[in-house]
Amino acid sequence: MFSDSWTNPGGASAAGGVPGAETGRGSSKDAADRDSDGRDEVIRDLREFVSRLGLRESARVSKEQIAQLFEASAGRLSLARTVIEVLRDAPLPTDMSLRSFADYIATLTPTPNLGLAEGDIRFATMLSHLSAFTKQSALFAIASVPSVTADGGGSKDAENILMRLRMSGVVVSAGEIDDRQHLQIPGLLAAKLRHDFEDADGHGEAIEQLSAALLDQLENSQSTDPALLADALILARQARLWSTLVRAQEAFGLSTFLLVPQASCTAFGSLPAEALEAEPTLNFFAMIAEGLRDRLEDGIDEKRVREALVAATHPGQLWKHFPGPASAKVESELDGPPPVQGERAGYFAVLRRIVDLSGEGRHPEAAALGLDWSARPAGRRAHLVIRFITAVSLFHASDPRRALSILHEIETPARDNHIDGDFLLPAIMAWSALVAVHCGDHDTADDYLTQLTDGPWFPLILDELVHPAQHIAAAKRALDRLDLDLAREEFRALADYPENRSLWVFLPVIGRMIAVLSAATESGLLFANDDVEKHRGGPETSATGADLLSASRGMVFIGLGRLKLAELELARMSPLSDERIVLSVRIELVAGRYESAISLADTWFYNEVLTPLRRAELAAIKAAALLRVGRVSDAVAEFGTAVGLCSWVGSLLPLAFLPQQDRIDLIDLTTSSAAWDEINLAFAGFFRGREEFMDRLRSVGAISVHHASLPQLSAAETQLLDCLAEGLSIAQISRELHQVTGTVKNRLSALYRKFGVSNKAEVIARARSMGFIMPV
Incomplete structure (x- = not known):
């Protein structure tokens, strides 16, 4: 038997083993597991639990396994006996909280009598869909699902309902998670509640309302609770709430996969055709989920998920998979009346349209579209991303001050909700640095560049929105200090980056600035000027x-x-x-x-x-x-x-x-x-x-010309110079201009004097060097 010190269940995971059991079967067992009121008997002490079930410690079953059974069943003998009977000749799972295992046991266990009013049981059933939750989340969920009535003596007072559920042992402590105390319905009991009330009247409506309520809380809270997000995703997938999945997609973006990788892959992976037909934008996350599954066959952990997401969003890879609906559909959608609160306004369609307009150089239109859409109700993440892309478009549309204002506006909410590996906050910082340099606000630029250099930001998903802007800002700040070595280093990093999109123009610009400051000869400056043209595109x-x-x-x-x-x-x-x-x-x-x-x-x-x-x-x-x-x-x-x-x-x-x-x-x-x-x-x-x-x-700038007077030519002299550049002889020029050769010779002499030369070859060379004759 167990020693007296074995009184606290703990919760450690354990190796598998085969328990011994001394228990009856059938109705005698059921009766033995109920008290005088017909309720399922609840054992609150581990030693009594072990004794009543007739369990004994052996080499094939450990204390940790029985502790897990005690916790997962909430001390309810009927649930625990079912586990023991089912696994009499098989090992206990290493984790009793596995949902698939609990769901299987639920199909074999009689419906428990919890001694609660029907309304309270319905609320408990609703909470059984959540893996772990804070008291605040539980109260919010109870108060936010109007389709769950108070039949059978229950109360709509959330505080009292939660108190009764806790007193009955249906809701128990789950310990501290992320520095906050959490509650839960023990896994086996939660599975039984879900199973028995799955087909109850109003249950489907309640689940839909719960899913929406969870997303409401997640979007409105100061920080994201991963457990609640995972529950919301799984709940939406199991209930086939495709629009709810889209809403989650818009609310948290790719950071969803960083926050809850397992739940995200489960929710968005292998979506049925009906889901993709009803909500085409789910294709995007479905593609990401399938890619992650393929890369993470050997298991999921935070580092590997981040690496896989970085690979999936490698520069140049993401946009080709991004859904791109017809422009007319987007424009007609935006021309209509503003949507009511909670209604989606085509976030992914608008995002793709802004990207396409920017790719066509239509930045003012892209900015106008972003400003119009972001003024309408939208999820927090969707709003921040559209505002960010709008600021980028405003910069390219020659409105850097407004761009910087928007970037400053969205920085604080992005910082408050930042997740390691996500691109949004570093992208805001990198573009703020770039726009600040452009506006001459170098203290601001230096502050952002220091944060990017010192912070643990990288590697990042969607890195192409961060590093090019960062390299440009860093290169320009190096040039401001005449640190040409660092400027060349940043220039090379930018040139080697796989995807610079609309920022490609800064490669020739920065390259020429470096050349003007560092070239030692005229030919060196000429070569540098021509060489940077290879970056055009x-x-x-x-x-x-x-x-x-x-x-x-x-x-x-x-x-x-x-x-x-x-x-x-x-x-x-x-x-x-x-x-x-x-x-x-x-x-x-x-x-x-x-x-x-x-x-x-x-x-x-x-x-x-x-x-x-x-x-x-x-x-x-x-x-x-x-x-x-x-x-x-x-x-x-x-x-x-x-x-x-x-x-x-x-x-x-x-x-x-x-x-x-x-x-x-x-x-x-x-x-x-x-x-x-x-x-x-x-x-x-x-x-x-x-x-x-x-x-x-x-x-610096040693070869720049101090003075280069520019001859002022009349239209006739320009025409004469063009004839010389074409290689015409004096006789040919005479015929071309309908002038006698003597007149042509006199005009040529005057032209030579203007350029300070004495013959035809010298005037062509001089005129070409000054730009009067375009190079062939």
């Missing part, structure tokens, strides 16, 4: 992307002195693009039109379209122009403004992009200025002192 670029590309090419052409080509790039850009404004003033400086550069810088400096970073660039260019016209004191003052702005935005680029000689002269004139103390403080930790970053500023 991906989805149709946005207006913002096109402006960035043109500005990057324009910077290279200015550095090479090919001002005509730079002007062609300028003409391609959006009229109010801040990159265009700065590029136009930079062209005026290098072309020698200094007063025009000063005037344009003054005109645009306070325009609201400019970011603080672009204002710093204008101030630096104006300082160089003032210095060139001999207004030294004004140049020093303006350069001090530029240095102060650079300190504020945390970027040395506005100074570094000046022609080298201007930069060196202005640095030498302001070496003792207090403005350098501020910038030294702003870059503390990245340079060993003031002299180091000044030396860095003096050395």
Whole structure:
């Protein structure tokens, strides 16, 4: 027999064994297991439980196994005897809480008499569908299922119902889970309740209401209870509540598989045709579930599930499986009246439509669609994802400030509900860093990049929404500090990433910035400019992307002195693009039109379209122009403004992009200025002192042309130059232009003088280098 110390059931799992049993069969047994009121007899003490069942410890049955039987049966002799009789010649399962085992025993056990009113039994039956629940969840479930009436003396007062269920031993403590006390209906008793009342009137309706109530609580709670989520999924699958599965899918997204992998695979795997026909969006999760099952045949654990999900959502893999309904269906759905609370508004359809519009470069339309949909009632997760994708579209639609506002708005709820391995919070942080860099808010960008680097975020599902944006932000911040080695490292990481989608434009942009700052020869800059063109591709670029590309090419052409080509790039850009404004003033400086550069810088400096970073660039260019016209004191003052702005935005680029000689002269004139103390403080930790970053500023951009005057050609002179470029002789030009050869020769001499050359070959070479003749 068992010793006196064996009084607490514990709950440890045990190895299998064959119990000995001394028990009767049939009606005598049933009678023996009921008290004088006809209720099933409940034994609250383990030693008495062992004695009444006639169990004895042996090498083939352990104390732990009997403890499990005691707990799973809630001490009810009728349930325990059924287990012993069924398994007389077979080993006990290692886990008595297995649902399949409990469900089998339920088919063999007589209906228990719990001594409760019918209404309380119905509520107990409803709770039997939950594996473990907090008191709050139980009260919420009881109060949220109106189809369960209080027949037979029960009460709709949730507190009293739960108290009676606990006093009767139907609801017991399940211990602490995730730092919260949980309750449960013991496994064997729960299975019996589910089995006996499965066909009862109103049971199906109650289950549907319970499933909806569970999702309501999960969506409205501050943190997700995995046990409740698993129950909601399994309940919906068993009751064939396909719309409820869709709702769960929209509420928790792919993080469902991270939270409850086993339940998710069970709920979404091997869905019947009727489910996929009724709810086509279930195809997506069904595909994920089947993929996980195949990868996790040897067992499911948190690490392996995360690895499998990362593999299933590898860059370029996910979207081809994503459901994509016809655009007309989505648009007609959104043109209709707003749905009532709880009604779905085509989350997956809208998400796919936004992705497709972005792929076509129609970012303003994608943003408008996202803003419209997210203003309607939706699940928490669906709302956050659509808002995130909308912010991305707004960035590409040249509205970065609004994009950053939305990203800040959704960050807190995403952080509150983050699950390790999920993409949403890291994606919000990475894009916040990228947009902040673009807006010149470098403190914010650095904060997010530090969090991403220091945090245990990776590996991630849907990583393509995180790493490209992170690499771009990190590369641009490295360039701000003139850390060209780190910028090249981030550039290579971005170039090697399998899928950059709409962010591909940053590869040539960043590559050209690195080249302008580091090239040692003109040929080296030319090669770098051509080499980055291999990264062209991906989805149709946005207006913002096109402006960035043109500005990057324009910077290279200015550095090479090919001002005509730079002007062609300028003409391609959006009229109010801040990159265009700065590029136009930079062209005026290098072309020698200094007063025009000063005037344009003054005109645009306070325009609201400019970011603080672009204002710093204008101030630096104006300082160089003032210095060139001999207004030294004004140049020093303006350069001090530029240095102060650079300190504020945390970027040395506005100074570094000046022609080298201007930069060196202005640095030498302001070496003792207090403005350098501020910038030294702003870059503390990245340079060993003031002299180091000044030396860095003096050395970068060594080959950029200081001055390249641009000949002003008439239409006739442009036509004459085109004839020369085509290789026509003087006689052929004479016939082409209907002019005598003497006139052609005189016009050619005037053209040579404008370009400062003396023959046909030199003028073609000079005109081509300046951009008057496009390269063949």
